[in-house]
Amino acid sequence: MSRQLKIAAAQLGPLHRSDTRRDATRRLVELLREAHSMGARFVVFPELAFTTFFPRWWMPDQNEVDRLYFEESIPSADTQPLFDEARRLGMGFYIGFAEKIEEGGRTRRFNTAILVAPDGSVVGKYRKVHLPGHADHKPDAAFQHLEKKYFEVGDLGFRVWRFMNMIAGMLICNDRRWPEAFRVLALQGAELVALGYNTPTENLHYPEPPALRVHHHLIMAQAMAFQNATWLVEAGKCGSEDGFRMFGHSLIVAPTGEIAAKSLTEDDEVIACHCDLDLAADLKRTMFNFAAHRRPEHYGLIVERVGAQVTPANE
Ligand code: CDT
Numbered sequence: 001m002s003r004q005l006k007i008a009a010a011q012l013g014p015l016h017r018s019d020t021r022r023d024a025t026r027r028l029v030e031l032l033r034e035a036h037s038m039g040a041r042f043v044v045f046p047e048l049a050f051t052t053f054f055p056r057w058w059m060p061d062q063n064e065v066d067r068l069y070f071e072e073s074i075p076s077a078d079t080q081p082l083f084d085e086a087r088r089l090g091m092g093f094y095i096g097f098a099e100k101i102e103e104g105g106r107t108r109r110f111n112t113a114i115l116v117a118p119d120g121s122v123v124g125k126y127r128k129v130h131l132p133g134h135a136d137h138k139p140d141a142a143f144q145h146l147e148k149k150y151f152e153v154g155d156l157g158f159r160v161w162r163f164m165n166m167i168a169g170m171l172i173c174n175d176r177r178w179p180e181a182f183r184v185l186a187l188q189g190a191e192l193v194a195l196g197y198n199t200p201t202e203n204l205h206y207p208e209p210p211a212l213r214v215h216h217h218l219i220m221a222q223a224m225a226f227q228n229a230t231w232l233v234e235a236g237k238c239g240s241e242d243g244f245r246m247f248g249h250s251l252i253v254a255p256t257g258e259i260a261a262k263s264l265t266e267d268d269e270v271i272a273c274h275c276d277l278d279l280a281a282d283l284k285r286t287m288f289n290f291a292a293h294r295r296p297e298h299y300g301l302i303v304e305r306v307g308a309q310v311t312p313a314n315e
Pocket of ligand 1: 132172175177198200204
């Protein structure tokens with residue numbers, strides 16, 4: 001009998017600067033209940049799901065940033081109700097948050113996601129590797145994208161976990177633009193990749209039509225799921241946060257590359273799908289039988305070189 005799991009993506013509408021983590025948790029609990037009523041047993045929530053997308057703001061007082069946006073423990077008093085309700089309902093989930101730790105005598109901050117089992121235990125942690133944006137203040141820009149200021153590059157690598165009768169991996173937002181991240185998960189047998197995101201409708205760095213940004217979001221998801229023979233569940237935080245818009249289009253993509261479910265709004269919304277986990281395993285035995293067809297002896301540059309250098313073979 002094939003392995004079936006009903007999975008949901010719980011999209012969040014806007015969280016403004018004035019919204020507290022308690023406010024966010026209340027909404028997350030409602031979304032969790034809705035996913036449960038739809039029959040889902042595993043839910044993917046967005047990146048930095050308890051707060052507004054704060055890297056859009058230049059804030060010189062790090063103590064204030066820590067107090068308003070970073071978690072020193074998870075669950076915390078404010079976020080505990082989500083964990084309690086998930087355990088009561090017997091549901092697993094993925095959620096993103098800003099993590100602050102003390103390690104080796106210094107404070108470290110990461111953009112983090114965790115996998116929580118139906119019994120409430122945290123079974124896996126991932127710290128975002130691909131941090132977009134910049135670290136300096138850009139006073140002339142319409143908004144900032146200061147992930148390089150507020151976070152360190154994740155130090156836990158790309159891992160998978162045996163979880164709820166599947167092999168699950170985690171990524172966060174900008175990671176979805178880098179095929180290497182997915183491939184490292186797929187090489188460990190990932191059958192499902194969970195990913196939360198916050199993606200501004202406008203590109204900070206150069207003009208780009210909003211529709212094109214959504215187009216890229218969709219084709220990346222479809223390509224990454226298919227080429228790595230994995231289910232992919234992406235949940236966004238979206239809508240206009242204090243006047244700064246981010247797009248929705250949360251989605252569940254099958255290992256065939258087909259979009260199985262997609263959100264319609266830019267507000268709180270749950271989408272769900274019956275996922276046949278063996279579809280991922282089957283494709284890894286056939287079309288994407290890595291052991292039979294990959295040629296890593298020709299892929300060396302992928303790990304040796306970071307930026308492109310032009311060295312034509314005839315020079
Ligand atoms: N949160 C996050 O990583 N957002 C980025 C914005 C990049 S703008 C080109 C994203 O990749 O969606």
